[in-house]
Amino acid sequence: MLYRTDMDSVAVITDRDAFEAYMTTSQADLLERRICLGAPEEVAAALQDAGHEPGDLWRIEEFIPTSVMDEKLADAKTGKRVPGVTVSTPAGYMTAKPSRAVRELVGEYLSASPVTLQAIDGGRP
Numbered sequence: 001m002l003y004r005t006d007m008d009s010v011a012v013i014t015d016r017d018a019f020e021a022y023m024t025t026s027q028a029d030l031l032e033r034r035i036c037l038g039a040p041e042e043v044a045a046a047l048q049d050a051g052h053e054p055g056d057l058w059r060i061e062e063f064i065p066t067s068v069m070d071e072k073l074a075d076a077k078t079g080k081r082v083p084g085v086t087v088s089t090p091a092g093y094m095t096a097k098p099s100r101a102v103r104e105l106v107g108e109y110l111s112a113s114p115v116t117l118q119a120i121d122g123g124r125p
Contacts, residue, residue, distance in 0.1 A: 007089060007090040007091065007092050007093075008089070009077050009087050009088065009089040010077075010087070010088055010089070010090060011073040011074070011076040011077045011082075011085050011086070011087045012073075012085065012086055012087075012088075013069070013073070013084055013085055014084065014085065014086040015083070015084040016084065017084070018083040018084030019072075019082070019083060019084025019085060020064065020084070021083065021084075022082065022083040022084060023064050023068075023072070024062065027068070027072075030064075030065070030068045031062045031063065031064060031065075031068075032062070032063060032064075032065050033061065033062055033063075034061055034063065036061055072085065073085060
């Protein structure tokens with residue numbers, strides 16, 4: 001038996017700066033925010049000092065949620081332009097259960113293929 005597997009395309013963030021700039025400028029409503037406290041000793045000292053403003057005790061950071069990142073990668077796979085994301089299709093592969101007919105057929109495929117053979121895994125039937 002001979003099986004051929006064609007791979008699905010894959011979207012990968014290849015330029016994190018471009019992707020984050022795209023998200024913060026055109027998709028800002030999808031970003032989430034979290035409060036990050038400073039070093040514990042600084043927070044304790046600030047609490048003792050009544051003159052500190054709340055901004056000295058904490059800061060707000062924006063981040064791209066994983067679910068939103070996955071959605072944008074899926075968008076890119078449909079052809080939508082998403083800055084910082086590259087879509088590619090990995091090479092397919094063939095698997096075969098060893099037999100004389102399959103060896104001959106695979107030999108024909110390999111000799112006609114423009115792709116350089118990298119390896120054959122397996123032994124004799």
